Amino acid sequence: MNEQVNGSLEERSRALFHDSVESMDFALRSRLKQARVAALAAAEHPRPWLLRSTTWAPAAGVTAAAVLGVALWFGSPMAHHSTVVAESPNLEDLDLVASTDENSTDAMEMLQDDIDFYDFADKAAGSEPAA
């Protein structure tokens, strides 16, 4: 019984697959033909060594990793956070964030959503001349 069921699944899926292949539209067939022609042309004219991707891939990979590392290092919120804390430790802010009343989740979401605003406010406060 199970064999029969599985047999029909295989037959049906095969039939559906082949129908979908046969009913492929003209635009797609044309694009596939173009891809084939391009592939054959590429085989007849191999790229010189200097222009092959394998020649430059290792160097490009190392460079990309280095750039990403530098970007992450300088762009990490940790660096910014440590400067702010060192300059003006504000325990009231911490209380607000860590408060456990029923609105505490709202405070967290507010901080996450408006991070750009708080960044701006922090800079503005830092640049304000002392009264």
Add this chain to the structure above:
Amino acid sequence: MTSFDRLNAAWMVWDTPAPASRGAVLEYTKDLEKFLAEIERRAFRMAQMALRDQDDALDVVQDAMIKLTRNYASKPSAEWRPLFYRILENGIRDLQRRRSVRKRFMTWLPGVKEDPDGDTQDPLDNVADAAPAIPEALMQDEAIEKLEESLRALPARQRQAFSLRNFEGMDVAETAKAMGCSEGSVKTHYSRAVHALREQLGEAW
């Protein structure tokens, strides 16, 4: 001849095996074209089923064609099919890996919200089709859509075994070559794939 041309020619000689004669190249190019023309649409549909994206599927198929013609054209033509599908599957997995890395990176970035389904919604998907749908065609579309979804839910090796054996009509030995594993593994993957599909699709499918 400029110095660049001389240097370029020297590199090409140094970096490639001894070139085949012009006649031999023409001969296997003709055979290759025939082979690719015969296989391309099925390969494309398989890639599309796995990747769920037409353009990505086309890219992967073209890439596999280029790699086959560049690196394996001089191999016996009987080896082309398993080689081609092996290259194609590698391309599919590379793309899936890149997508998952990109997705992780995008969710890590501030201000980018993850789509719970992991899909990007095309607004045109929601536009009603002007032509009335024929019930039979509609049922067929629904059936293949379900099949594609279930295939995508399978582990990659099971999907590959099922596609190659059932859609491409390869025997166990050829499938094993294409998958780079033993014939026993092919049988196991295939059998698991059939059972998993039966469970996912249900008896009514």
